[in-house]
Amino acid sequence: MVIDVPDLRHLTLDYLHQVPRGKVTTYRALALALGDVVASRAVGQILAEFEALEEHPSHRVIYNDGQISPYGVVGGRLSKADRLRAEGIPIVGWRVQHFEHYLFECFRTERPLLKLRKMQSEISQLVSCEPLRDKFRTAGGVDLSYRDDWHGVGAYVLMNIQSQEILSIDIAEQQVAFPYIPSYLAFRELPVLLSLLETARDDQRLADVILVDGSGILHPRQVGLASHLGVILNLPTIGVTKSKLYGEVSIHGMKAGEVRAILDPENGRKIGAAIKTTERADPIYVSVGHGITLEMATDLVLRLSIRKLPVPIERAHQASREMAQGVKRVTQQSLDL
């Protein structure tokens, strides 16, 4: 299974070069050209990355309130203002005067994120909150760490639920082709997870249920990473996160072992649970990925959690991080010698 994602770095540069001399644009306008305002920070990140690499007209990208941002240009705010003035743009106190007059935002674009949202709504039709099986013997955990923005290391941990014994740990490294954009995480992390789990499936080591470090249906379009993965593999999955992407719940005054329903602000329906796994830590957020009920998911998470996170996710996190950073350390040491 291969999932095709648009090259947002390339497209962002393409849009940037559409901004004519003597005009400015904003992170927001570029994000909207990509198809979603939520990508504004990713735009800033992409431009910052190119800053050191090669010359681009990034000085024309400013904040949505007309202020000059310090990023994306060698020399920062000062050099950005100089270059804009040289193009005839009036600036007073780090602010473009008559901002609206100089703003360029009519990009020639196919809004690639729009297509991805369409894909998400198709997947969401296939998500089931009913159990695909009624007994779980093994549980898996998956997580990713990053060596840098574009190099991911994924880990898959398989454990026996009854004995809590770790049966295997798999690692996969890959270039990631998609930036982190809130609510589009699956397009970044799914490729690595799929290659990990396809190997496991070939070895008959696929778990009865997989806990994913990412949301399930607790998502603005009801399709987080865990749901996407579950539907593609036709496997029960549970979404587990340390912070909440979507939904309403009060976590005030929770005690260890306590579970509170998370509601959809749109319709008041129960879409997940906040679970206080330990007294010290903040609660974690659990939702159905696919092929399991919220009650079964909640019970399993409580049963598998010794510390804040369920053991399979904790171990996957540890394994991927060691692989991603351990090699970095070794490389630096050998450079020192």
Place this chain on the structure above:
DNA sequence: GCGACAG
């Protein structure tokens, strides 16, 4: 002005 905003 402060907190959201999966990883």
Place this chain on the structure above:
DNA sequence: ATCTTGTCGC
């Protein structure tokens, strides 16, 4: 997530 990228809504 790693080491810093912006916008929105209260």
